[in-house]
Amino acid sequence: MRTLFSWASFLSGNLPICAILLVSVAFKYFSAEGVIIPLILAGGYILICLISTGILLYFLQCTITQLKMKNGGTYGRLYNLKIQNIFSSGTMTYYILPFISFAAGDDLLKNEIILFILILILGKLYVQERMIIYTPILGLVGYIVLAGRLKDSSHNDLGETLFLIKNPNQLVLGPLQEYDIIYKRISDYAIIGIIELNYQTEL
Numbered sequence: 001m002r003t004l005f006s007w008a009s010f011l012s013g014n015l016p017i018c019a020i021l022l023v024s025v026a027f028k029y030f031s032a033e034g035v036i037i038p039l040i041l042a043g044g045y046i047l048i049c050l051i052s053t054g055i056l057l058y059f060l061q062c063t064i065t066q067l068k069m070k071n072g073g074t075y076g077r078l079y080n081l082k083i084q085n086i087f088s089s090g091t092m093t094y095y096i097l098p099f100i101s102f103a104a105g106d107d108l109l110k111n112e113i114i115l116f117i118l119i120l121i122l123g124k125l126y127v128q129e130r131m132i133i134y135t136p137i138l139g140l141v142g143y144i145v146l147a148g149r150l151k152d153s154s155h156n157d158l159g160e161t162l163f164l165i166k167n168p169n170q171l172v173l174g175p176l177q178e179y180d181i182i183y184k185r186i187s188d189y190a191i192i193g194i195i196e197l198n199y200q201t202e203l
Helices: 002-013 014-030 038-067 089-105 107-130 136-140
Strands: 074-083 143-152 155-165 174-185 192-202
Touching: 002 014, 002 038, 002 107, 002 136, 014 107, 038 107, 038 136, 038 155, 038 174, 038 192, 074 107, 074 155, 136 143
Parallel strands: 155 192
Antiparallel strands: 074 143, 074 174, 143 155, 174 192
């Protein structure tokens, strides 16, 4: 299940690239002949990315809904929270390289084949490294990633973790804040959950 989720995460991040590709091919279609195959491929690429985005967002929303209903999840406490910049230069390489593959030339079919090969290779690396939360789509729909330390319900320190949360408008960050949370682990280093704002504690 995590492999499917990881692929959905990666492909959802390629949605803007595939949308630009489809627009580029469509313009070529109306001004040149022999681009019907590239047009079909571009449409197929964006359809796959749309489906992947739907799977990703549906999975996350279902998880959050279950946690709000207290249906499963683990109780814990987060502290020393700060915004985590997940879009470092290394991470963005996964999305910039495919863009360069079709932006550098005029041979549409060749560019799309290169794009497809790059997506397979980079996607495989993305899944192996379990970079589930490293997709720009999450930021566009209101999710942010926080870095902090996690305690279990007995206040035992579980170490550093990344915390994926949606629309944390009332959240105050800093070393003096603690929050009780209900969470579910989505990778070895990341969790998704909801914060119990009624149980905010200042150290």
